[in-house]
Structures are given as C-alpha cells and as structure tokens.
Amino acid sequence: MMFTLDELETASLRIHEVFAGTPAYAWPLLAERTGAEVWVKHENLTPTGAFKVRGGLIHVEQLARDKRAPNGLISATRGNHGQSLAFAGRRFGVPVTIVVPEGNSVEKNAAIRALGAKLIEHGADFDAAKIEAMRLAQLHGLHFAPSFHRDLVLGVASWALELFRLAPKLDALYVPIGLGSSICGAIRVRDLLGLSTEIIGVQSAGAPAYARSLAAGRPVETERADTFADGLAVRIPDPAAFAIIRDGVSRIVTVSDDEIAAAIRAYWTDTHQLAEGAGAAPLAALMQERDAKAGRCVGLPLSGGNIDLALFRDRVLGGA
Template identity: 60%
Template structure:
C-alpha cells in the first residue's frame, strides 16, 4: 500500500518552504459564492514565486538531493511547465544543475520562465509521455538523476499548501483538486488525514485526459492513448501506480470537465476575483459549477493550482462570451 507523508514530515517541509516564501492565502470571494451557490474558499497557489503549487515539492526534493549527493550531481526531468519551473527554481537556489525536457508545442511563456530560472531546456516529443521517455534516455546517457514528476518527496512538499488550507479553513465540507500525475491531490489527502479531518476530496480531470477517472472507476490503473486538452497541467495519459493507490483510498470521486467548462471557469475567476487561472487551476471551479445544485449551501474549497497561462490563450478565452454577461454588473 502506498504511504502518504506524516504530519511531522509535512510540518518539516513547511519549515523549508517558509525559507522561500511565507505560504499563500485562502479567500472567500462573494461573487464566486453567488456563482457557485455555496461558501467558496479559494487556495491561491497562483501566488507562489513560480505562479503554481509545484514549487513546494521541487524545493523539498532538491534539498534532499543536494544534501545526499551534493550540488554537482545534475538532474533531468520532463514537464509541461510548472513542475519544471519548480525544479529549476530549487536547483538555482541550491546550486544544482538541471535539464528539463518539454514536448513540442509547449507553452512558450513557461519555456521562457524555465530558462530564466536556470534550466537547460530540451524540446522533444509530441506529448508529455514522449518527453518523459526522452528524459530517461538522456539520464542514462549523460549520467544524470532522472527526477520523476511524482515522488513521495514531491508529495511531502506540495502537501504544505493543503496543511495551510485546512488550518485556515478546518471545517470545509469538500475540496476540489485538479489531477495531473497526482502529487497535488495526494498531498491534499495526506494533510487531511494527518489532521484527522472528514473533508471530502474530489479529483478533477479534463475530459480529453481522463486516465485517473477511468482508473478510479475500473479499480486499477488505466492508461489512455492521448491527452487532448488545453489544460496542459492535467494533460497526462499514463497514471502512476503509487498515486492511484492513494487516490483510490482517499478521494470521494473523480469528475471530468470539458475544455469549454474550463475556459468558462477561467473567465469566472477573472470576473469574480480578478485572478488569472491556467487551465488546470480553473478545472476545480468548473467541476464545482457542474455540481452547483448538489453543493448548494455547503462550505467548499477550490485549489487554484496555478496562473501560468500564455497571454494569447488567456486573451482568447476572455474574448469568449458567457450567457448573461451583460447582466453581470447592473448599473
């Protein structure tokens, strides 16, 4: 059985994360509450130094790596962006070398951020899985440590945002969390269990990348042939066995949302809170809006996991109209 981090391990990770930034806020936004029909609290992981939650796990993993093997031991990893930014930021801070492999057509702005954060960037493969396969090949050829996108140390680090969230809002009925390879939702499950809370944890995937929903329903890991979604943070097609075990044991359900619903949620976040949400970060709000009637009157948490969306895509999404837009702000 896969194990989640203990309370002591998460709290130790919190001390390390605090050396980089003081955590992120959670707010209850009135307009968002009107939209969702419930008391809606948002955990703002779009406000970290890299604009996404992943920086927490990267710092914990790389600190352990440098302490055991030294800063001269190079690492390589694959990413669609936020994981790579987290590792590059941690490596630069701790003096380690890092190579990051991204797929073709990856976000230009995320690529630029990773280079600025000190990563040697390689573009290879048609999707994340192909990039990850290439990274493993380069790791063997160049004698680099292949850093996975899911690892217990990464979960330990990202669980710190959930610990902050649950301590700030200990009586949440339900928390909606997006799922890529699974570190975020596993961290939420770990923090909830460490604090002995009864909060339901609901995972959210994109309809075009449903591997964990299919796996949850089948009771076993199920891979897909493609991951077709504008939400690159959840565009994965091969589940991690260890993550699946934790999700199956700790999540209440997994929902899938369409790209159209994700785009509407991006607009809703901007309209109601003036925050920028990337596709994966908006997916939990899309799921809550789909379950509006069932969740009416409850106290609900949303994890806005990141705000790293390319400007051109963001402007395109904002330019689309929602029904009733002209009535949103009456004179």
Template identity: 65%
Template sequence: MFDLRELERAHEIVGQAVPPTPAHAWPLLADRMGTRVIVKHENHTPIGAFKVRGGLVYLERLKRERPNTPGIISATRGNHGQSLAFAASRHGVPAVIYVPRGNSVEKNRAMRAFGADLVEHGEDFQAAAEEAQRRAQFDGLHMVPSFHPDLVLGVATYALELLRAAPDLDVLYVPIGQGSGICGCIMARDLLGAKTEIVGVQSTEAPSYALSFAAGMVVTTETSNTLADGMATRVPVAEALAVIRKGASRIVQVTDDEVAAAVRAYWTDTHNLAEGAGAAPLAAALQEKNKLAGKRVGLILSGGNIDFDLFRKWVGTDAAAPGERAMA
C-alpha cells in the first residue's frame, strides 16, 4: 500500500494536529498479566480514538488533488465519523455522516460538535453505509469508505510511533472493526523490519473477520450485536482480509463480558477510560495469559469513547464478580 517514506510523510501530516500519543508500561497491568505490558494510548487524541489519523491523511490528499470537492459523506458507528468531521472542518469541507438508528448518543453528539451533518438510518452499520452510498450518488458528494489505503496509511502512524518506542515487542493485540488499524500495524511492522507477532481481536457477537480468516475467504454474518460497537462488522473488506491473513498470526474472539472486565481493568489499573473495542485487546491478552509468560506484550487502546450509561453498567460497583474485584 505504501513505503516507509510515505509513512513518514503521513506522520508529519498527522503531527500537525495530533501529537504522538503515549505508550506506557503500567505496573498494575503487568501484575494482572504476569508479564510486561505496553499500552499505546490512542484514547489520547483530539477525538479520543486512533481514527483521527486516517481522516487527516485522507482529507489532506483529497483537498490537494480535488480542491473543488463539494463535500464528503460516509457511514460510521462513531470514531470514523468523528475523524472525518474533525479533518473536514480543518479543510473547510462539509461532511455528511450516516449512522444506524440507536447509535451511541454521545458519539453522535461529538460528530455534530465537530461539524458533521448527522443522519440516522437503518438498523446497523451496513444499512447506514448502503444508504450513504446512494446519497453520495444523488447529491454528488465524495463517498469516503471505511477502508482505504490513505486511511490505513494514516492510522499506521500510531504503529510507527509504538514500534519505534518499543521495538522489542513480542506480540501486539489489535482490535478489528473494518480493518484499517490492524492493517496499519502489519504494514508498519513490515516496513520497520520488526519481528512482532500481530494478533487481531474480534467480538464473538461480530466475528466476520475471524470466520473469514479461518475460511480463507470473505464470510459475512447476519448480525453484529456486540456492545463493543467499534468491532460491530458484518461484512469484511476483502482488501483488509488479504493483508490480515498474510500478516497476522491469528484472530482471538472475546465476549462482551470479557470486554467489560477489560474496561474495568483499565479503569482500576491505569484510570484510563476504554471503549469496548479499545479494551478488547486487553480482554484477548487476558484470555491468552498462559501463553504470554515472559513475553513483552503490546496492547492498542484504540479509543475511549464509551457512553456513560454503558460505562456505568460495566464499571459500576456491582458489575464485577467477587473474585474479579479481589483480583483488582
């Protein structure tokens, strides 16, 4: 998709709006995992998620190559839309964002606050995306897909930062929604010549990439009913799947209960807020804890945009089991 020079240039573009995010080794997480753990804090960006990087790189090229673009349109469950709204506002480009009905109220508010014209349509992401595509053709707007080489190039800049700060990571756990994050990690690792094993993470309630990875072909699912909305994907992107199958070792599936436990662990051990997809890598690492003794583990905390009601449900005093509270 790109070379190291292009990745370095993308990092410069992202850096005009997003300072490098921290990568911390938290001792309480190390105690919990029984090994050294490095967390890449993409919850510390201007939109609270890694996606902002892709939007900035995508809009920079679009504005440079097609300066008269009348506006952009896309579909999202939240972070992709915030990214595009944030980047579009910096370039003076109108943004229309479609979300499914019942989408996160707080993510919807954030997208509007960043300047997006928000439209609710359909029962899930796929329905919203299909309607956004029809609207793009009807109104002559530029349709921004959920997966694109420029989006991957942009989000790969967080992996560039992490792997240069911690080049000796043995294994890196990355959540999978539409696939840009894990593809960016794979590309950055390969361009830097690192040996880090990359493991994808999906929800048991939305396992389309995990099923596709195992089958060697795109496999869709009928539903994606996970509370970790950043992983709620029914239809994998073929280009992303090809990169993942070539560059990832496996995909681990985690339940919503395991994700909730990981959200609590991040809160108690680091006092960082993690959304469902952001906590999923920790959930997967905890599931595979017995395999990780003596290894240096990287976790992508991809975002912190969790609705308060869900946070209260998952982190409230009565949420954790007695044994889990004792461990924490």
C-alpha cells in the first residue's frame, strides 16, 4: 500500500483533470460549538458527492490502460464506492456492475444506475453483497474491484494532501473508517509530509470492527453492522488496512447513531452543508471529545453528503 509523494502528486494531477479538488474552510460556528479551530474538508462537493470518486478514477483508469477488465468490472458497495466506479467506468469506457445489499439507500441506488452501472441487490449487508459480487465475477469473467486496494488508497489520499496544504498545521485529524481507504491514505500523506498531526479513527458504536481489532491487536469480525451511517457499516476488517491503521492512529473513537444525527444537524445549522452519516461521524467524535481538543486546530473530512431525504427527515430531524 506504500506510495511515494511523486506518485501521489501524479495521481492528484490526474484527478484534477476531472475536478479541481474541494475546498477546506474554518467555520466560526463550529469553532463556537467545539471550542476548537475546525477545518472542514468538503468532500461532499466532489462530482459524486463523496471522496470515493478520487480512488475510483485512479483505479478504473489503470484497469482501462492495462486492459485488465475486458468484460467489465464488478464490485460491492453501500453506495459511494459504487458511484465512484460507475462514474469512472463511464469516463474510461469500462462496463460496471454493482452489487448492493437489499434495502440499500434508494437514492444511492438511483445515482449508481444514473451513472450507467448495472445494479444488483443481494444479501443482508455489505459483506454478503461482497461475497455475491466475487461469485458473479468468477461466473461471468468480470474483474472484481475491491473496496480496499492500493489504487483506491492512492486516489483518495489526494483529499488529505489538499487539506494539509490548505489548512494551517493541524494538531489532530478525525477520519471515519468504513473499510479503511480514507484513513490509510491520510496516514500515508501525514507521514510523507513529515507532519506530527494526530490521526484519530472514527467508527460507529454499532459497527466497531476496527476499534475492537485495535484493542485485540488483530483483525476481529463483528456479527452485525448496526448503524444508519451506511458508509461505516462494515463487519469484517481488511487485514492490510488494519495493519496501517494499527501503526498510524493514536486511537479509534466510537460514536452512537444519536451522536451522528446530532453532528448532521450541527453541520446543517453551522455550515448549511448536508452530511451523510459517515461524513458527520468525525464531527460527532470531536463533539464527544470537546474538552480534550479545546483550543486546538482540528481537521474534519466531511467525506460525503449522500443521505436519503427520508432518512434525513425521519432519523436526523425526527430525533432533534
């Protein structure tokens, strides 16, 4: 998973051919709310509304160049990874099939289809959808695109490079963990730039696989991934991601669904930006640790804004 700064700069240039990065702002109302100087990286403003598109562009372009997906590619997702592959597949002429769990986000499913991908619903959760995608890959001769891969980490690391260069020196950076590409990219960028920023992982209390793994010193699966924050709903840690996270984070904070909902509301009132569950989780963690971070300079990736209207209305505003 290791890449050089030159490789990252090159990947960033390729991504910026498609969109010009995303802004980072220090929001005054968030500072009042948390007691910290808070720099938000607005990955909700990418062409797919989430950071994942960065990795999808790098991975699918490489597949197209190497002709490694002659019959197309297939992957599993709860939404943003699938949108990123569909977006990149359309750009580079690679047919894309995406498997999502049954009952997945209606609006994310619609966005994947609108980008030209074939959508299949299967299984109770992400991990069951992943097993089905791998089966279909073998059955139909499709290239299976995992959710954690060097190309993906290299691509998504570009958001962290932009943030570290846009913001003042950050004392801490809270990063949400699904399967782990975003936090692994952030760890690598921090180390490449020789920074001392504390990187703190954030998981849902209902899907704490990496938090439990960190405590145990080895990958630990959970029986369920029970959270409305679908980008965090992973039961089975990736061993390569876990190794990077174990060596690169200071700790992992778990946040409840109620805390995530409160953070979504805070983003809306303080910045007028809509965050999905995973995108709001870092703010939820900072709000939980407000006293410890008072007076510090803190970075938060608002990693995505793709939340269904019904979920926002009923789970977030309904709990206000």
